[in-house]
Amino acid sequence: MRAERNLEPLTISDEDFRKFQEYFYRKTGIHFDNAKRYFVDKRLVERIEATGSETFRNYFMLVRFQASGAELQVLTNLMTVNETYFFREEYQFECMVRSLLPELTARRAKGAPIRIWSIPSSSGEEAYSIAIYLLERWPGINSWDVEIISSDIDTEILARAREGLFSARSVQHLPPRYLEKYFRKTPAGYQICDDLREAVEFTRVNLTEAVDTRGYRDFDLIFCRNLLIYFDELSRKAAAETFYDALRPGGYLCLGHSESMSRISNIYKIRKFPEAIVYQKPQEGRCNVS
Amino acid sequence: MQRILIVDDAATVRMYYRSTLAALDVGVEEAVNGVEALEKLLQAPFDLYIVDVNMPKLDGYGFLHELRSLDVPQVPVLMVSTEAQSGDQAKAFAAGANVYLCKPVKPEQLLLHVRFLLGGVRP
Amino acid sequence: MALIKAPQSQPVNEDERRHARTARDLMADLAAADAATRRWAARDLAAFPEAVAVLVARLKVEAEVSVREVILTTLTRLGDDLAIAGLVDCLRSEDAALRNEALEAMKQLPEEVAPIMRGLLRDGDPDVRIFAVNILESLRHPEVEAWLIDVIAHDAHVNVCATALDLLGEVGTEAAEGPLRALTARFPGEPYIQFAASLALGRIHEG
Numbered sequence: 001m002r003a004e005r006n007l008e009p010l011t012i013s014d015e016d017f018r019k020f021q022e023y024f025y026r027k028t029g030i031h032f033d034n035a036k037r038y039f040v041d042k043r044l045v046e047r048i049e050a051t052g053s054e055t056f057r058n059y060f061m062l063v064r065f066q067a068s069g070a071e072l073q074v075l076t077n078l079m080t081v082n083e084t085y086f087f088r089e090e091y092q093f094e095c096m097v098r099s100l101l102p103e104l105t106a107r108r109a110k111g112a113p114i115r116i117w118s119i120p121s122s123s124g125e126e127a128y129s130i131a132i133y134l135l136e137r138w139p140g141i142n143s144w145d146v147e148i149i150s151s152d153i154d155t156e157i158l159a160r161a162r163e164g165l166f167s168a169r170s171v172q173h174l175p176p177r178y179l180e181k182y183f184r185k186t187p188a189g190y191q192i193c194d195d196l197r198e199a200v201e202f203t204r205v206n207l208t209e210a211v212d213t214r215g216y217r218d219f220d221l222i223f224c225r226n227l228l229i230y231f232d233e234l235s236r237k238a239a240a241e242t243f244y245d246a247l248r249p250g251g252y253l254c255l256g257h258s259e260s261m262s263r264i265s266n267i268y269k270i271r272k273f274p275e276a277i278v279y280q281k282p283q284e285g286r287c288n289v290s
Numbered sequence: 291m292q293r294i295l296i297v298d299d300a301a302t303v304r305m306y307y308r309s310t311l312a313a314l315d316v317g318v319e320e321a322v323n324g325v326e327a328l329e330k331l332l333q334a335p336f337d338l339y340i341v342d343v344n345m346p347k348l349d350g351y352g353f354l355h356e357l358r359s360l361d362v363p364q365v366p367v368l369m370v371s372t373e374a375q376s377g378d379q380a381k382a383f384a385a386g387a388n389v390y391l392c393k394p395v396k397p398e399q400l401l402l403h404v405r406f407l408l409g410g411v412r413p
Numbered sequence: 414m415a416l417i418k419a420p421q422s423q424p425v426n427e428d429e430r431r432h433a434r435t436a437r438d439l440m441a442d443l444a445a446a447d448a449a450t451r452r453w454a455a456r457d458l459a460a461f462p463e464a465v466a467v468l469v470a471r472l473k474v475e476a477e478v479s480v481r482e483v484i485l486t487t488l489t490r491l492g493d494d495l496a497i498a499g500l501v502d503c504l505r506s507e508d509a510a511l512r513n514e515a516l517e518a519m520k521q522l523p524e525e526v527a528p529i530m531r532g533l534l535r536d537g538d539p540d541v542r543i544f545a546v547n548i549l550e551s552l553r554h555p556e557v558e559a560w561l562i563d564v565i566a567h568d569a570h571v572n573v574c575a576t577a578l579d580l581l582g583e584v585g586t587e588a589a590e591g592p593l594r595a596l597t598a599r600f601p602g603e604p605y606i607q608f609a610a611s612l613a614l615g616r617i618h619e620g
């Protein structure tokens with residue numbers, strides 16, 4: 001039975017907002033306070049209309065119970081900011097050079113290279129940011145070999161990442177001397193230098209396919225930022241488990257700043273560093289307490 | 291100002307404790323499970339934890355075990371459970387809880403214990 | 414020392430051997446001394462539905478949380494009646510962590526759990542009934558509200574009703590209003606029930 005179409009513009013009541021707020025916080029850990037009403041209401045109305053739900057109630061039931069979870073994913077996409085650019089969430093790179101690598105190198109005898117995995121690669125900004133940070137901000141780069149591997153499911157975007165051509169918008173947060181040192185300005189955009197292009201290995205991987213990830217082992221550090229938030233619950237959990245076995249004991253995992261293991265898995269040790277909270281694979285196994 | 295962390299996966303329960311604690315001059319924050327609670331306390335430790343036993347990812351006992359092994363101020367923990375079995379109560383105290391209450395908790399009960407554990411908070 | 418390019422990532426020979434192992438080898442590996450071996454076995458057994466019973470048996474004795482988690486992911490993927498029965502068993506475990514982990518896995522299998530939901534909601538153990546109500550949170554089934562109303566109308570245990578109340582605030586309709594009011598009359602001395610019922614009524618009314 002369809003309700004009579006209300007000709008008034010659709011608005012989100014306070015109770016509806018609270019329902020959505022609680023549900024979204026439970027699922028994603030992202031909390032929207034009242035200051036974000038305009039932002040949230042606008043997007044909810046947009047999706048209510050796009051899905052033909054007519055009322056918030058119908059829309060909410062759709063999101064809650066849809067087997068595929070597709071609408072929740074669309075909604076999550078809308079509610080979060082997805083832009084990629086150089087030095088995005090820079091505090092984690094700071095953490096890498098100031099806390100994680102020093103701790104790692106203190107406990108490891110030299111020998112095998114340090115291995116870093118950045119996934120998803122998207123157009124390469126994250127992997128190249130890591131490379132630049134290591135070269136410019138980590139003294140240890142002079143005495144340690146580092147391998148950077150960056151993966152994505154999308155072969156087209158991998159091709160772009162390998163090419164290394166970026167927009168002004170993408171490089172805008174780079175200190176000018178880095179931009180000058182590592183990029184060449186061309187009519188088509190900022191071209192990253194060949195040394196850096198050759199320093200990163202871009203590979204095609206579907207994180208949810210065990211056959212794809214099987215060979216990815218012995219990583220010291222994994223960056224997986226703003227990907228898992230778009231996965232369904234089971235896939236997220238499975239990804240956390242995949243990363244666990246991709247890491248060496250004591251290895252570190254960094255998620256996006258609005259992401260947390262609290263909605264995903266309990267297998268990692270939570271480590272607080274001055275710059276960031278990071279997840280660590282324990283050095284030995286952890287047993288059940290009781 | 292003293293700060294309390296409410297750890298329970300049910301939003302209604304968190305709201306209920308929060309509204310009860312409004313009678314006190316304390317800051318109140320929330321977490322949905324033991325993992326989120328650890329993340330929050332590592333950012334800024336609390337003066338008291340009110341912790342549900344049954345939660346996803348990391349339950350009350352797991353959280354308590356982690357808390358007691360961390361290098362953070364070891365403050366009181368008020369554990370809340372749905373069952374009144376004496377075995378559970380002993381287990382909670384052995385794990386480091388200071389108080390063990392059974393749901394549903396009455397407001398005066400919560401306030402009494404919180405006041406005592408925080409050491410004379412102004413009503 | 415510098416940034417170096419990793420050699421092309423190929424599946425190591427060791428991996429190929431591992432991958433070609435039989436279900437029997439993998440099931441044996443579930444009891445290996447090394448946790449990583451147990452994890453890989455649990456992961457690879459997702460291809461073998463006949464392994465469910467062994468996975469459930471291992472779950473009940475596995476002390477290492479990272480291995481338990483992978484076993485649960487695999488059981489969720491296999492999700493057959495035997496897996497569900499195994500998970501229900503775990504709901505009754507003395508081990509609080511295992512109970513909660515099993516509950517979470519069952520929440521990922523709403524369609525598979527639906528046929529036994531009625532039975533779980535009537536279980537003799539109130540803790541199991543609370544878990545059952547919890548599972549309803551993710552269940553897409555026309556009976557969910559009716560079951561929740563049935564719980565708040567008839568369940569003797571206040572905490573089972575309290576758990577149902579929480580969910581009714583989110584999914585309840587006008588049909589729940591009368592039963593919600595009746596519940597407040599049934600537990601007049603319980604402030605939490607009064608609070609939560611009033612909240613739920615407010616949500617339903619405005620929605």
